Amino acid sequence: MILLLLLSWVAFANPVSDGAKAWEATRGPDALSTWRAAAADGVPSGVLLYDLGVAEYRVGDPARAVAYLQAARRLRPRDPQLVHNLARARNRISGAPDPVGAPAGWMEFATPGELGTIALLLLLGAAGGLWWRRLRAPDTLRLPWLVTGAAGLGLAATVGHATWDLVRRPVVVVVDAPATARDSARADAAERFTLPPGSEVRVERVLGPYELVVTGRGDRGWIPRAATLYVGPPSVVSAGSRASG
Amino acid sequence: MKRFLGLLVALGLLLVGSPALAAQVQLVVPYRSLEIGQEGQAEVVVTNGRPGSIPKLSASPELQVRYLSQERSTQIVNFSRTTSISFVFGVKALKEGSFTVGPATLDVGGQTLTTNTVTLTVQAPPPGQVAVLKAFAKPSVDTAYEGQVVLYEYGLRSRLQVLRSSWVTLPLTQLATPREGQPIERRYSIDDPRGPIWVDETWQPFIVTGKKDVTFEPSVVQVEVPASNPLGRMRLFQPTQTMTAATEPSHLQVKPLPPAPPGFTGLVGDFYIDGKVAQTRAAVGESVEWSITVQGDGSLEGFTVPAPKDRADVRFYDGSPVVQAEVDADGYKATGKFTRVIVPTQPGTLQVPPIRIVTFSPTKGDYVTHTLKVPALQITPGGEGKGEVESYGPDGSVQSQVPKGKKIVDFYPIYASGRAHVPFVAPWLLAAALGITLLGGIPLVLEGYALLQRLRPARAEAPAQPEPVHRLDRLPEAPADRLTVLDEALRDALAQRLDVPPGHLDRHEAVRALPEALREPVDEVVRALERARFAGDPPGADLADRVRAVVRALGEEAA
Numbered sequence: 001m002i003l004l005l006l007l008s009w010v011a012f013a014n015p016v017s018d019g020a021k022a023w024e025a026t027r028g029p030d031a032l033s034t035w036r037a038a039a040a041d042g043v044p045s046g047v048l049l050y051d052l053g054v055a056e057y058r059v060g061d062p063a064r065a066v067a068y069l070q071a072a073r074r075l076r077p078r079d080p081q082l083v084h085n086l087a088r089a090r091n092r093i094s095g096a097p098d099p100v101g102a103p104a105g106w107m108e109f110a111t112p113g114e115l116g117t118i119a120l121l122l123l124l125g126a127a128g129g130l131w132w133r134r135l136r137a138p139d140t141l142r143l144p145w146l147v148t149g150a151a152g153l154g155l156a157a158t159v160g161h162a163t164w165d166l167v168r169r170p171v172v173v174v175v176d177a178p179a180t181a182r183d184s185a186r187a188d189a190a191e192r193f194t195l196p197p198g199s200e201v202r203v204e205r206v207l208g209p210y211e212l213v214v215t216g217r218g219d220r221g222w223i224p225r226a227a228t229l230y231v232g233p234p235s236v237v238s239a240g241s242r243a244s245g
Numbered sequence: 246m247k248r249f250l251g252l253l254v255a256l257g258l259l260l261v262g263s264p265a266l267a268a269q270v271q272l273v274v275p276y277r278s279l280e281i282g283q284e285g286q287a288e289v290v291v292t293n294g295r296p297g298s299i300p301k302l303s304a305s306p307e308l309q310v311r312y313l314s315q316e317r318s319t320q321i322v323n324f325s326r327t328t329s330i331s332f333v334f335g336v337k338a339l340k341e342g343s344f345t346v347g348p349a350t351l352d353v354g355g356q357t358l359t360t361n362t363v364t365l366t367v368q369a370p371p372p373g374q375v376a377v378l379k380a381f382a383k384p385s386v387d388t389a390y391e392g393q394v395v396l397y398e399y400g401l402r403s404r405l406q407v408l409r410s411s412w413v414t415l416p417l418t419q420l421a422t423p424r425e426g427q428p429i430e431r432r433y434s435i436d437d438p439r440g441p442i443w444v445d446e447t448w449q450p451f452i453v454t455g456k457k458d459v460t461f462e463p464s465v466v467q468v469e470v471p472a473s474n475p476l477g478r479m480r481l482f483q484p485t486q487t488m489t490a491a492t493e494p495s496h497l498q499v500k501p502l503p504p505a506p507p508g509f510t511g512l513v514g515d516f517y518i519d520g521k522v523a524q525t526r527a528a529v530g531e532s533v534e535w536s537i538t539v540q541g542d543g544s545l546e547g548f549t550v551p552a553p554k555d556r557a558d559v560r561f562y563d564g565s566p567v568v569q570a571e572v573d574a575d576g577y578k579a580t581g582k583f584t585r586v587i588v589p590t591q592p593g594t595l596q597v598p599p600i601r602i603v604t605f606s607p608t609k610g611d612y613v614t615h616t617l618k619v620p621a622l623q624i625t626p627g628g629e630g631k632g633e634v635e636s637y638g639p640d641g642s643v644q645s646q647v648p649k650g651k652k653i654v655d656f657y658p659i660y661a662s663g664r665a666h667v668p669f670v671a672p673w674l675l676a677a678a679l680g681i682t683l684l685g686g687i688p689l690v691l692e693g694y695a696l697l698q699r700l701r702p703a704r705a706e707a708p709a710q711p712e713p714v715h716r717l718d719r720l721p722e723a724p725a726d727r728l729t730v731l732d733e734a735l736r737d738a739l740a741q742r743l744d745v746p747p748g749h750l751d752r753h754e755a756v757r758a759l760p761e762a763l764r765e766p767v768d769e770v771v772r773a774l775e776r777a778r779f780a781g782d783p784p785g786a787d788l789a790d791r792v793r794a795v796v797r798a799l800g801e802e803a804a
Contacts, residue, residue, distance in 0.1 A: 016660065020659055085656055094552055128685075145685075217565065
């Protein structure tokens, strides 16, 4: 079964390489449309998001480039090219508030999947050790396995909490045009501030076509959902109704 | 002991070594009006200073000022110690009119400091009977511009001390609460010839967000005050009574802003804006900090210093702003500290273009342009003239990070291969974590169960207490121990007879529950035992035999 899956993965066309070929040939919309379609077709990988970010930057849309590169960084936090390009793309944005940070500091250098795997291994080791002690060496100490299990549980809880926060309150990027943040989720509500394209904000709530966002300096306001771009894993507040490109 | 001494030394260093801050003095008068004959309190607060004597508080001759008391307090926050001394004065109104309290002058460490002044309005007392409870609510101004911060002042004036109050207010439209600046609550009393007045008031800041006039509907407050019961003070709990009061409706006229000039920042209020550069000489690539302070009575929410135009000879980087606001007796005060870092990229004379910040002044009714200029900066070539990027190691040695001939990449290219999608594994990871945790928990549960099993037989094998009648076979020699054994044997026999735990046995209730034939002899023995054990009566020679007979009879009855 696994062999079949591997074969099918190798045999079928890969949108990343297809887009790369198109990009090398035309440097234009063919590659972008290939990658965007692939991104909308599942949970996009860090490589795909990175390529989309680079392409958007090259075609002169730094705001979308920031959106894709920022999402790619959640999946490839230690990729120096990605970090460099994200910084360069942010440099092209003027007047935007400071970008909102990750829900947890460790997300700057590790992914939830990596830490989750470590947590699973710790739990697995603790469970195996406790069983080994019960079946083979009942006179040995139980404490090391309990400590290993507690560390695994703590790490799993940390990862789960941060991931849930990331999914429940995703980071979106204002694209295409400045977004006016208002007092409430109505078009005639009083204006609070304006977010230029490229502003990275966190979504706190969604109400109809509006979302309540908070900026890096803590300002809150309701902006139209259509003004922002969300890319990344399935999100609770933006499930289903958000276009990815 | 050593740890305790270390703690003391650390505390001492904390107290002694905290930075000395400049002394500040302030005159605080919570009210702005009095009636003739009333006396309120005024405080001269000295922060971070030790005055040599009691301050001299001057006032108009129509106000009588007298010194009452002083209070001291110390606060340590983030290793910064703040001491304050409050000198409390009484201010009595003698004549009708508008008068001035202050300034107060005092000597602090050889330096003479002077406080602010406060203007008080003195009115004649209103004719007729005074209200016991009066609620008030009104905006601080009658007219405001769109975007202006106004204070909504509401509260109570009561002839009785208010123990609790609960306000019911209608939602306010076209008004928004500023993110910075919490409302303040003040509680003070005023001495009045007809009895003291307790004042409980709140000043809530609001930003006018609409263009239409605002009507503040009446708010209702329900208060609890001490009941006028002559026995009230003698009772454990002070009896209270509930009273209700409503405020008068009030109105705020809102004026729209006139057409805005280009570059209007959205700031509405009277602002003082100042800028300062850290140095006027710098090398190429060196950071020169430009600090910009904005102070005023308007909200700074969402304000950013206007972005400069891109230039080849200089780059600008903005730091994170620090915005604070507070409400005090003089109104709403906001302060924003903004930092712009100037990084020159070419040697020579750098003339940074001035920043123009356009605000709207409600007092002038017009837009005001604040211009912040930076003196010309003299830029020297610095280290970048060598043509390579230099960095300095921890030991101060110069080392080149970028190898010669290597191009600095502006933007890295795309990846030509790689996976396009990743599985969304979060739910699977969660399920696996739960499953493995349960798997690891099974041996622990099994071990816990085994431990319980080991404990259970041990409990069953505990030595059984002998029957009460057999405990009387051999009695101790000591009279007190002897009586104790007799008493316990009788208690246990009664408990067995009535099938209740010995610890729950009420001996006289138990005797009453016995059959009539047993009741009298058992009762007599119980009382004789109690008298012997607790009243010091001689036990009698046959008491042990009587107890034995009764215990045996109870045992036979139980069988």
